[in-house]
Amino acid sequence: MYRDFESNLSLLLVDTLPWLTCRKAWKGREQLVQAFIQFYQADGHLSASSLAYSRWKAQQEAGASLEDIARLEILTGIGILSNTVPSCFWLLFDILSRPELLSAIQDEIHQNALSIDSTGTHTLDLADIRGKCPTLLSSFQETLRTRSNSGQVRVIYQDTLLNDRWLLKAGSTLLIPAPSINKNNSTWGSDAGDFDSQRFTKIAHQTHKKSKASGFLSFGLSPHICAGRHFATGEILALVALLLVRYDIRPIQGSWTEPKTNAKAVAASLPPAAEKFMVTAVERPEYKGLEWRTTVTPGKGTYGLIIG
Structure with a gap:
């Protein structure tokens, strides 16, 4: 429905x-x-x-x-639902279709965000996912960068000449497409079109983050930024982390063949899959019968997200 x-x-x-x-x-x-x-x-x-x-x-x-x-x-x-559901789907797809990345993120979650008490209860700390799982967070932003199809709109208040070539007339409307900016070689390098799970981890340690931020429009463009970006990131990463750690997920068709997208979903910044993508999800033998919990220890409450 x-x-x-x-x-x-x-x-x-x-x-x-x-x-x-x-x-x-x-x-x-x-x-x-x-x-x-x-x-x-x-x-x-x-x-x-x-x-x-x-x-x-x-x-x-x-x-x-x-x-x-x-x-x-x-x-x-x-x-x-329109953005969180497809964002969650594509993040899972981008990780599960890359075995080495999947293994690295599973290890990262195990080592940094998962604790086991004396009764054997496994507790996933969402605050530790936020602060101690950089590869998972970087992969999420890379999924948004490579798959976002949003567009930012601005009204031109006065005649503006860009790069001595393009005249933007006062009163006109400027549409800024995220795919073109998010994959621009001058900002992201010659591999701008490739998925690099460590791209945003590297950026976090660079001194010129500002140029990267201006080239990342998946959360909008200042001053119109997604107000719920930290909340949405938290719920997406929590679900993805639980699924990746607890289950072996494999495509029924045998390979991770990327599905077509639903171009009619105009409210979605990341277009959802046009059809169902069937998988099997089998609980890992070592976790059968164990109790799982989630918790959030006190922290700053925000993620290290890049915004334009």
Whole structure:
């Protein structure tokens, strides 16, 4: 249902007889609206997260109807899912399809972020993933760099001549495509088109980070930067770390053949796969029957992310 809705957002935005022009997506949206209405009528928001309750409270106090609140909450779903899900998928794909990188990240997590108590309980510390797993974090940013298809928009306030060649007229709109900037050789070097899991680890120790930051648009471009980038990074890396450590994951088709992407998912900065990518996930023998937990020890709460 959500996939149909997401893949037809452009038609829904046109809003021309959507029950005819994109019936499946329209029905999916209406089903989501009714589900949210039932959720609020059952007082589900009173025992939900602070985010869910605060959004309901602000809209309700502003005079929004229950149906309007339900429709607005669908947009929250787009924000939560449209980028985090494909980002998680492509990070897993980029790691699992490279055996040496997979082994290195597994070792990194084992040594730096995993503890075992006297009862055998395995605890993964998300703060240690943030601060002590540089290869995993670098790989995540490299996945974003090589796969982002977002575009940044700016309005030109005065005539501007770039490089003595291109005149940007006042009042015009400038579209800055992330793929072109993220893979620019003058910023990233001759291997800009390649996936380098250590690229951002190297940058962290360089003195000229600023030039790299201006060439990385996956989180947006200042002053319009993804406000939830640290939260999203945390949930993505936590899930990826657990999957990589606990399970042997292999493609059913026998090889990691990159799937086609869904170009219709206009809300996604990283286009999701157009079709299901089937894998087998088998729990590793040494972990069978063991209890797993996650924790977050106090820390600075942010990741060493590069932003434009």
